[in-house]
Amino acid sequence: MNRIEQTFSILQSNNKKAFIPYILAGDGGLNSLVDRLSILERFGASAIEVGVPFSDPVADGPTIQQAGLRALQNGTTLKGIIAELEKAREIISIPILLMTYLNPIYSYGIDKFVHDIRSAGVDGCIIPDLPIEEEEIITPQLEEAQIELIRLVTLTTPLERVKTISSKGRGFLYTVTVKGITGVRNEYDAKLQQFLKTVKEISPIPVMAGFGISTKEQMAELTEYCDGVIVGSKIVDLFAQNGLSEMEELMSSFKQETKLV
Numbered sequence: 001m002n003r004i005e006q007t008f009s010i011l012q013s014n015n016k017k018a019f020i021p022y023i024l025a026g027d028g029g030l031n032s033l034v035d036r037l038s039i040l041e042r043f044g045a046s047a048i049e050v051g052v053p054f055s056d057p058v059a060d061g062p063t064i065q066q067a068g069l070r071a072l073q074n075g076t077t078l079k080g081i082i083a084e085l086e087k088a089r090e091i092i093s094i095p096i097l098l099m100t101y102l103n104p105i106y107s108y109g110i111d112k113f114v115h116d117i118r119s120a121g122v123d124g125c126i127i128p129d130l131p132i133e134e135e136e137i138i139t140p141q142l143e144e145a146q147i148e149l150i151r152l153v154t155l156t157t158p159l160e161r162v163k164t165i166s167s168k169g170r171g172f173l174y175t176v177t178v179k180g181i182t183g184v185r186n187e188y189d190a191k192l193q194q195f196l197k198t199v200k201e202i203s204p205i206p207v208m209a210g211f212g213i214s215t216k217e218q219m220a221e222l223t224e225y226c227d228g229v230i231v232g233s234k235i236v237d238l239f240a241q242n243g244l245s246e247m248e249e250l251m252s253s254f255k256q257e258t259k260l261v
């Protein structure tokens, strides 16, 4: 069993929800990555999504775009990130999900990418600009390496397609909760709750909600309808402002309120 499946099966058998923070690798310097990952594990993350900076991040809002620019400016490369993840694997035990657009993988070389992230102990990959129709350029290699491809659905994905997409994976299904880009939001689409409920009924694998989530109230509300939340921009912001105590508070209250392990 892959580390991701294992994590969700432990959470589910204890009736608990998952909290997955996102960080952008290289923001704050690549040499802070291992530290940041272990802080997140200590604060109670169920898994961590590690973003690769990219010059044309089409799904990202201002917070993550700017973090990406800072990381690129300080010379962060995919190769450097993988080397740091390898070090991190020696001290952290929760699943690591690498989030990257397709382009950096192409320039790295698909086979070499899969080989290297496998040796670094990466458990899953999120590739937002890879549609299922084209995923076979990388899925055979990922399967062989036992790395899960985490697929996404959004509010505008037709239910038939949600069915097809969710039946392919074994990790979890990433449900994008907004029509738009990443970033903190105050309000959700009126159809979101119903959509999450339906996706949860359809999906044979755990369903995670992500995009626009930053408060305890939002987390409590959304986890009624799914298996956990992914929080990006808020975490990126808190690291950039050195807001570690706020981060600890947010994550530990999630842990208490939604019974995160």
Ligand SMILES: O=P(O)(O)OC[C@@H](O)[C@@H](O)c1c[nH]c2ccccc12
Pocket (backbone or CB within 6 Å): 022, 049, 051, 059, 060, 064, 099, 128, 181, 182, 183, 184, 210, 211, 212, 213, 230, 231, 232, 233, 234
């Ligand atoms: O930043 P937000 O709104 O909390 O959203 C999560 C998100 O940052 C992370 O999962 C992510 C960052 N960039 C992405 C691109 C596509 C899909 C997902 C992502």
